[in-house]
Amino acid sequence: MPTETYHNLPEEKRLQIEKAAIAEFAANPLQSASINAIVSEAGIAKGSFYQYFENIDDLHRHILSIIYKKKIEVINSLPLDSASLDTFRYLRRVSQAAVEFQIRFPDLASIERFQRLNANHLSSVDPETGERVSGDGRFHAFLTQGILHDDIATWVDVDMAAFMLELIEGGIAPYLVERIGDKAPAIASGRLSSVYDRTTQDLFDNLMDILEAGLARDPQIRKDYYLK
Amino acid sequence: MPTETYHNLPEEKRLQIEKAAIAEFAANPLQSASINAIVSEAGIAKGSFYQYFENIDDLHRHILSIIYKKKIEVINSLPLDSASLDTFRYLRRVSQAAVEFQIRFPDLASIERFQRLNANHLSSVDPETGERVSGDGRFHAFLTQGILHDDIATWVDVDMAAFMLELIEGGIAPYLVERIGDKAPAIASGRLSSVYDRTTQDLFDNLMDILEAGLARDPQIRKDYYLK
DNA sequence: GTACAATATGACCGACCGGTCACATCGACC
DNA sequence: GGTCGATGTGACCGGTCGGTCATATTGTAC
Numbered sequence: 001m002p003t004e005t006y007h008n009l010p011e012e013k014r015l016q017i018e019k020a021a022i023a024e025f026a027a028n029p030l031q032s033a034s035i036n037a038i039v040s041e042a043g044i045a046k047g048s049f050y051q052y053f054e055n056i057d058d059l060h061r062h063i064l065s066i067i068y069k070k071k072i073e074v075i076n077s078l079p080l081d082s083a084s085l086d087t088f089r090y091l092r093r094v095s096q097a098a099v100e101f102q103i104r105f106p107d108l109a110s111i112e113r114f115q116r117l118n119a120n121h122l123s124s125v126d127p128e129t130g131e132r133v134s135g136d137g138r139f140h141a142f143l144t145q146g147i148l149h150d151d152i153a154t155w156v157d158v159d160m161a162a163f164m165l166e167l168i169e170g171g172i173a174p175y176l177v178e179r180i181g182d183k184a185p186a187i188a189s190g191r192l193s194s195v196y197d198r199t200t201q202d203l204f205d206n207l208m209d210i211l212e213a214g215l216a217r218d219p220q221i222r223k224d225y226y227l228k
Numbered sequence: 229m230p231t232e233t234y235h236n237l238p239e240e241k242r243l244q245i246e247k248a249a250i251a252e253f254a255a256n257p258l259q260s261a262s263i264n265a266i267v268s269e270a271g272i273a274k275g276s277f278y279q280y281f282e283n284i285d286d287l288h289r290h291i292l293s294i295i296y297k298k299k300i301e302v303i304n305s306l307p308l309d310s311a312s313l314d315t316f317r318y319l320r321r322v323s324q325a326a327v328e329f330q331i332r333f334p335d336l337a338s339i340e341r342f343q344r345l346n347a348n349h350l351s352s353v354d355p356e357t358g359e360r361v362s363g364d365g366r367f368h369a370f371l372t373q374g375i376l377h378d379d380i381a382t383w384v385d386v387d388m389a390a391f392m393l394e395l396i397e398g399g400i401a402p403y404l405v406e407r408i409g410d411k412a413p414a415i416a417s418g419r420l421s422s423v424y425d426r427t428t429q430d431l432f433d434n435l436m437d438i439l440e441a442g443l444a445r446d447p448q449i450r451k452d453y454y455l456k
Numbered sequence: 457g458t459a460c461a462a463t464a465t466g467a468c469c470g471a472c473c474g475g476t477c478a479c480a481t482c483g484a485c486c
Numbered sequence: 487g488g489t490c491g492a493t494g495t496g497a498c499c500g501g502t503c504g505g506t507c508a509t510a511t512t513g514t515a516c
Contacts, residue, residue, distance in 0.1 A: 047477080
């Protein structure tokens with residue numbers, strides 16, 4: 001973790017360093033990111049770098065923690081349509097956050113993607129229950145709840161479905177941004193939230209309908225019942 | 229592309245070089261892969277490398293083409309259950325191939341994953357029809373066919389669904405391998421095909437049921453119709 | 457054998473890498 | 487002013503990098 005010295009730095013200088021680091025990590029995977037490039041871009045001496053961070057991994061972890069906080073911010077900035085979200089509302093919310101995040105902070109999203117590739121632990125096994133839990137366990141927990149609440153079909157393999165949803169959450173954002181096209185700048189500038197863009201919501205509806213129809217216990221939710 | 233000199237090389241030496249390159253590219257993203265490491269591992273002089281390849285990108289492209297061929301081989305090695313595959317049989321087949329590929333050639337699969345990260349063209353627009361086509365267009369074409377054949381619900385956004393399926397196809401294999409656990413070695417050694425492993429097929433069934441229920445036009449395919 | 461082209465080699469080049477450290481500068485207190 | 491710890495600095499180190507090239511070796515045709 002960053003040294004005390006780093007935390008004492010004037011905010012402006014800290015932001016300068018973080019900005020340079022983010023640019024470097026977004027353009028290069030960690031293994032080929034360059035300290036020299038970062039210090040040069042940030043306008044600090046290399047010796048200073050080593051007064052702030054142990055090495056480049058230290059800085060990288062610091063940036064990841066910033067990304068994590070920013071993402072929480074974005075999630076919380078989305079309007080909350082109900083106090084307790086049902087399974088699919090939750091999925092829509094996190095996917096929506098991923099899109100908003102991708103548009104507002106494309107560099108951070110890029111770093112996240114690099115990181116996801118390096119994460120070698122796809123799932124872990126709960127030492128108490130012996131149950132396999134994919135990723136960070138959010139989707140796993142929500143699907144389990146969904147089954148208890150009769151939202152999700154009982155035959156669904158919860159952990160595999162959780163892994164699938166994480167795949168979708170992690171990968172769909174760049175695609176949707178491409179589909180949104182020229183509306184992205186308005187969202188990036190903060191003048192528009194993706195929540196209020198029609199095209200985005202239509203695509204979300206479509207995606208959620210597919211997933212909901214696939215996972216839901218009650219197939220009544222389908223749009224068309226084989227009507228010709 | 230590799231030089232004439234390279235193609236004239238005795239097969240044994242070519243395989244040695246390709247083996248070394250595959251190991252390097254599987255362990256490092258292209259940007260941080262090392263020519264020195266490859267020539268050292270392959271047991272050839274660096275000067276020789278430059279008689280065979282223009283640079284490391286040239287070699288990387290060559291390896292990618294090998295991966296592509298190997299993958300086709302694996303796909304064709306799977307038993308063909310019907311002459312013309314319906315949409316979901318096709319999806320199962322390519323996903324199954326991805327798992328078989330992951331187990332038999334984990335290094336090649338790793339290189340593919342690195343490559344997917346670098347591919348910046350998520351979708352292209354067909355210059356004739358103006359239609360957006362995701363990835364290599366296989367899923368897009370199959371879903372389009374699926375709608376024509378009444379397999380797929382008409383309201384499905386074909387291209388987004390195609391992108392989603394590609395996400396799943398590209399990401400599910402490592403997860404399933406982890407789930408299969410100690411059966412992987414038997415498959416890797418060629419003594420068993422994932423096609424004939426019960427656990428694998430159960431997971432595939434589950435995944436296909438989810439996707440089929442999500443995309444299919446006829447919800448009759450569902451396992452349980454809200455029966456308690 | 458000779459001749460000649462194709463191929464193989466590794467020392468060498470300049471550039472960049474992560475990391476160090478002696479020294480310069482700053483800022484707070486007396 | 488002087489003192490002293492905290493902070494800033496960039497030349498320098500040993501290594502590795504991609505890439506070159508003069509030279510050595512091999513294969514082939516005569």
